[in-house]
Amino acid sequence: MELQFLGTGAGQPSKSRNVSSLVLKLLDEINEVWMFDCGEGTQRQILETTIKPRKVKRIFITHLHGDHIFGLPGFLASRAFQANEEQTDLDVYGPVGIRSYILSSLRLSGARLPYRIHFHEFDETNLGKIMETDKFVVYAEKLDHTIFCIGYRVMQKDLEGTLDAEALKAAGVPFGPLFGKVKSGQDVVLEDGRKIIAKDYISAPKKGKIITILGDTRKTDASIRLGLGADILVHESTYGTKDEPLARKHGHSTNMQAAQIAKAASAKKLLLNHISARFLGRECRQLEKDAQTIFENTHMVKDLEEVSL
Numbered sequence: 001m002e003l004q005f006l007g008t009g010a011g012q013p014s015k016s017r018n019v020s021s022l023v024l025k026l027l028d029e030i031n032e033v034w035m036f037d038c039g040e041g042t043q044r045q046i047l048e049t050t051i052k053p054r055k056v057k058r059i060f061i062t063h064l065h066g067d068h069i070f071g072l073p074g075f076l077a078s079r080a081f082q083a084n085e086e087q088t089d090l091d092v093y094g095p096v097g098i099r100s101y102i103l104s105s106l107r108l109s110g111a112r113l114p115y116r117i118h119f120h121e122f123d124e125t126n127l128g129k130i131m132e133t134d135k136f137v138v139y140a141e142k143l144d145h146t147i148f149c150i151g152y153r154v155m156q157k158d159l160e161g162t163l164d165a166e167a168l169k170a171a172g173v174p175f176g177p178l179f180g181k182v183k184s185g186q187d188v189v190l191e192d193g194r195k196i197i198a199k200d201y202i203s204a205p206k207k208g209k210i211i212t213i214l215g216d217t218r219k220t221d222a223s224i225r226l227g228l229g230a231d232i233l234v235h236e237s238t239y240g241t242k243d244e245p246l247a248r249k250h251g252h253s254t255n256m257q258a259a260q261i262a263k264a265a266s267a268k269k270l271l272l273n274h275i276s277a278r279f280l281g282r283e284c285r286q287l288e289k290d291a292q293t294i295f296e297n298t299h300m301v302k303d304l305e306e307v308s309l
């Protein structure tokens with residue numbers, strides 16, 4: 001499982017940072033890639049990666065500001081060209097309005113998709129658990145921005161323990177139905193009367209990962225709830241150390257506030273994104289350092305950077 005940042009800039013693209021988009025690569029887990037926001041130029045950023053657009057099966061949109069959605073029509077139209085027999089449907093999650101935005105842009109530009117888009121639109125009344133499969137569950141809460149904005153908490157379900165087949169073979173269990181029984185957790189009795197205790201041959205379940213991806217927001221308790229115990233918390237950092245009043249005025253956060261959220265949530269790692277073009281290399285490192293005084297495991301991400309979980 002990896003997170004890859006396609007655009008880490010705020011508001012408008014700069015030479016070093018494109019506008020918002022990131023992907024959660026779940027290829028080993030479920031052979032899917034999930035995209036979060038899709039600012040203009042996202043499809044060009046993807047060309048610099050190994051991501052195959054047809055593997056993008058779910059797109060989660062945080063809010064309807066242009067720097068988070070203007071890349072959608074282009075990406076969706078190009079995706080249609082990049083696969084044929086493996087063409088698959090797509091699920092889009094986002095604020096009410098995302099459906100009409102996508103469908104109008106596609107219709108007015110004469111784009112016809114060979115796949116279907118399933119829309120899941122949210123407002124203040126239907127957030128909470130928004131998606132569940134056998135391996136993942138996603139929760140969403142409203143953040144505090146200038147327009148309705150959603151934060152997402154992706155939880156991988158705990159992984160079952162794996163069977164130690166070698167040890168089982170060594171214990172004299174013949175390959176076949178008995179193996180299957182032990183694997184499913186049942187104790188079995190062998191022909192010679194020995195009892196095989198299943199849990200001795202199955203490793204402990206592995207805790208699923210938690211990845212929290214927030215949209216644009218002021219410092220808010222919703223972010224703490226969404227980020228509780230997260231392996232990775234992605235938080236915007238539009239403003240700098242001393243800019244709290246400005247951040248509040250414009251519906252954003254500072255690097256320090258993001259760090260306070262990560263600390264309060266007992267997250268394991270904080271990744272700062274949505275960085276203003278005003279901040280260049282050295283200033284970015286300083287913002288990161290300042291935030292580390294509050295939450296040590298803080299890192300400010302760059303475009304195309306990949307983080308493994």
Ligand SMILES: [Zn+2]
Nearest residue numbers: 063065145216
């Ligand atoms: Zn915004």
